[in-house]
Amino acid sequence: MCRSSETPLDRVMSGLQDLPGWLAEQPADQLGDIIIKGREIIDRTEAMAAEATRRFEKARGYQADGFLGMVPWLRVKGKLSGGAAAERVEVAHQLKELPRTEEALARGEIGYQHAVTMARTAEHLGATQVRKAEATLLKAAETMDPGQFVGVARNFEHQVDAQAALTEANRAHERRYLRIGQPLDGLVRIDGLLDAEGGAIVRTALEPLAKPAKGDMRTADQRLADALVGRCRAGTGAGHPDGAGPRPQLIIKGSLDTLAGIDGAPAGELEWGGTLPAETVRRLACDSAVTRITGLGELEREITHAGRSIPPATRRAMVARDHHCVFPGCDRPASWCDGHHLVHWADGGPTKLDNLGLLCRTHHRKVHEEGWKLRREKEGRWVAAPTQHTVARGFRSTRGVRPARA
Ligand SMILES: [Zn+2]
Ligand SMILES: [Zn+2]
Structure with missing residues (x-):
């Protein structure tokens, strides 16, 4: 190929093609520098893309591909989410008014996320205000990570226009909502927006409960979801060290057959809609502090309530003996735990x-639900093992609590 017809983009592409082979030969102690260089390439490319985006949008280049706007074009052609595409286009607009910021990004002096913060600040205050302090802000951006820099930018906004910053915060607060959907395919969708303070409160409350336990196979998102449920379930008993305080009770409509685990028994029905498999009803009924089962009919007469609810004194004795979750390797505190009946009541x-x-x-x-067998040995040691039935159904065993025979 004739060298002169090669564009800079061709050279970048052929460089990228050579990268994997070259990277494989690099010693581990060089990788930090390589990662930093890689990040710089991505950031500097964003500056180039911002300028190209502006010119392409102005020329309505997206129309040739059948798109009505730059954002949908970028979403599809640039393989970005709607939010990420909209951000790119907005940043491109703002950087037109902040040429020093765009140059700093193109030279790799600041990162793309710093540039986003500069663009947002310009969006809030107007580019003219930001240009007056652009040099100072860029200097801060060069020495700070993007998270810290957001703080500096917010501070700057506040100095320039305390009222505007308050209005912005109030506008954000007005957008808060939480939606809890109807059960669909056994799942309930929860989505929402909180203001920064609300978000911080929720995060602070959930993070300690979302730490992975030993051998934990749950993803970070699954752990956070469990933490939310756990936090809500603890209810007013959360402050009670042994978890014996009052807790919100789930009201479930169930039948005797369901509780007895008889084949063909109806599913349990939740008060808020949605059904529960028999084994879930059995788990929830296991500790009556968390459940009230209605519609049992005969069962109400056969088994007295006193027989199945764990009296406070028994719960205290159980907490004193077990201290925390007894599943091997788990140390979640008693206040997060149910009292499990080894032989169901x-x-x-x-x-x-x-x-x-x-x-x-x-x-x-x-x-x-996952069919593990838990038993307590004579010397008080707890052993958990997946049953044949569990393995046959393809449940994964948990690392770290492998049964002796595996
Ligand atoms: Zn546990
Ligand atoms: Zn149980």
Whole structure:
């Protein structure tokens, strides 16, 4: 190929093509520099893309591909989410008014996320205000990570226009909402927006509950989801160290057959709509502090309420003995745990210390719905193992609590 017909973009592309082979030969101690260079290439390319986006949009180049606007074109052709595409276009517009910022990005002195913050600030205050302090802001951006720089930019906004910053915060606050959908395919969609303060409060409350346990196979998102449920479930008993305080009760409509686990029994019905498999009803009924089962008919007469609810004194004795979730490797505190009946009360198991053990929700679920077998050995050691039935159904065993025979 004739060298003169090669564009700079061709050279970048052929460089990228050579990268994997070259990278494989690099020693580990060089990789930090390589990652930094890689980030710089991405950021500097964003500056080039911003300028190109402006000119392409002005010329309505997207129309040739059948698109009505720059954002949808960028979403499809640039493989970006709607939000990311809209951000690129907005940043491109703002950087037109902030040429020093665009140059700093093109030279790799600041990162793309710094430029986004500069663009947002210009959006809030007007580019003229930002240009007056552009040099100072860029200097801060060069020495700070983007998260810290957002703080500097917010501060600057506040100095320039305290009222505008307050209006902006109030506008953001007005957009807050939380939606809890109807159960669909066994799942409930929850989505929402909180203002920064609300978000911080929720995060602070959930993070400590979302830490991975030993051998935890849950994803970070799954752990956060579990933390939300756990936090809500703890209810007013959250401050109670042994979890014996009042907790919100789920009201479930169930039948005797469902609780007894008889084939062909109807599913449990939740008060808010949605059905529960029999084994889930059995788990929830396992600790009556978290559930009230209605519609049992005969069962109400056969098993007295006193027989299946764990009396406070028994719960305290169980907490004193177990301290935390008894599933091997788990140390979630008692306040997050249910009292599990080793032999279910619906099957005639007594609500006595010998037949009870503390289980966190994740592990209580494992024992019921995922079919793990939990038992307490004579010397008080707890052993958990997947049953044949569990393995046959293809449930994954949890790392770190492998049964002896595996
Ligand atoms: Zn149980
Ligand atoms: Zn546990």
